[in-house]
Amino acid sequence: MTQTIAEAINDLFVNYKAKGLMRDCGPCPMCQQPMMVFVNTQTGDDRSLPACPSCGYKESNGTKQHHEDLSVNALKNDAYNYLVNSSAIGDTDVLNKKFSNYQVVNDKQAQAKALAERIADKAASGDVVHGIFSGATGTGKSHLSMAIVYQVLEATHYKQKIAFIDIRELITQIKRGFKDQNIARHYDRVLDKAKQADLVIIDDLGSETTGTNSGDEASRFNLEIVTELLQARMNKSTVISTNLTSNDLINIYGERIVSRMMAHSQGYVMKFDELADYRIKGAV
The missing domain is CATH 3.40.50.300 (P-loop containing nucleotide triphosphate hydrolases)
Known part of the structure; x- marks a missing residue:
């Protein structure tokens, strides 16, 4: 059976987590699914701001994305x-x-x-x-x-x-x-x-x-x-x-x-x- 894009992305994130390239960082405030960040494997520091691969929610400069931006993302999808x-x-x-x-x-x-x-x-x-x-x-x-x-x-x-x-x-x-x-x-x-x-x-x-x-x-x-x-x-x-x-x-x-x-x-x-x-x- 042909894999959907969503399934392929999920498998990619699972693979990244297994290799220590990404980690969970708490539930998404929009859909309650795990938020993710990229990790520097040498220092253990985060290399990105938290984002939700499930609904597209993300934080910008440590602040929650504006509701209007989320609405546009939903409309775009x-x-x-x-x-x-x-x-x-x-x-x-x-x-x-x-x-x-x-x-x-x-x-x-x-x-x-x-x-x-x-x-x-x-x-x-x-x-x-x-x-x-x-x-x-x-x-x-x-x-x-x-x-x-x-x-x-x-x-x-x-x-x-x-x-x-x-x-x-x-x-x-x-x-x-x-x-x-x-x-x-x-x-x-x-x-x-x-x-x-x-x-x-x-x-x-x-x-x-x-x-x-x-x-x-x-x-x-x-x-x-x-x-x-x-x-x-x-x-x-x-x-x-x-x-x-x-x-x-x-x-x-x-x-x-x-x-x-x-x-x-x-x-x-x-x-x-x-x-x-x-x-x-x-x-x-």
């Missing part, structure tokens, strides 16, 4: 848990993408980053915004989309619920759920949360049409899932990245759905067609 458990991500490398590591080497990339930052500001303010990033694969659309996620979380002090949906991954997992009830239940919840979240990234819209023929059963099923999600996001902040042109989108999803995608998008649409392959250039 909740927001990241929501993101992880409510997303469908094909390539986990996208989780490392932020504005700070988006490499700007030309004016077009500077414009793309500036637009993404404006979308983040709009979404963080609570106003409904639909951002549309269109263009070829590898031009940085997914990077900027995930960067928006982190920017909004930070700007709202982690009070917004956000999901990142690789549309092809979502549909692939939903189909896997036909044979596995655990998968089915999980991705049913993912789809439900993606409809309700404060902000959703719909990444690589149109990729779910690859390998299907218009009118066949698989294509109709894919279209139903996408239509259901897009309809639910009509008046909620959403960022969509796609390789398709506007004509392609209309041909596949119809004018009614595309008009809903484009609602709240005036001034927040970016074509990445003039950008070279971002990944080949070695950008982070």
Whole structure:
């Protein structure tokens, strides 16, 4: 059975205690679990201030952390848990993408980053915004989309619920759920949360049409899932990245759905067609 992150961290601390690198230093005032400090094995002196590995509580310069800081930490944990458990991500490398590591080497990339930052500001303010990033694969659309996620979380002090949906991954997992009830239940919840979240990234819209023929059963099923999600996001902040042109989108999803995608998008649409392959250039 795969070990969870929490279990791995607990095992790490047990190992550190066994080697004398850490010690207990009394109960946590928030959760009553043991607080820990790092120890200098040569002198026996403490090398850190007490902290709780269970809930994140810590002391700063010998004083208890302010209650507001603890509240932010709790919100941060909740927001990241929501993101992880409510997303469908094909390539986990996208989780490392932020504005700070988006490499700007030309004016077009500077414009793309500036637009993404404006979308983040709009979404963080609570106003409904639909951002549309269109263009070829590898031009940085997914990077900027995930960067928006982190920017909004930070700007709202982690009070917004956000999901990142690789549309092809979502549909692939939903189909896997036909044979596995655990998968089915999980991705049913993912789809439900993606409809309700404060902000959703719909990444690589149109990729779910690859390998299907218009009118066949698989294509109709894919279209139903996408239509259901897009309809639910009509008046909620959403960022969509796609390789398709506007004509392609209309041909596949119809004018009614595309008009809903484009609602709240005036001034927040970016074509990445003039950008070279971002990944080949070695950008982070």
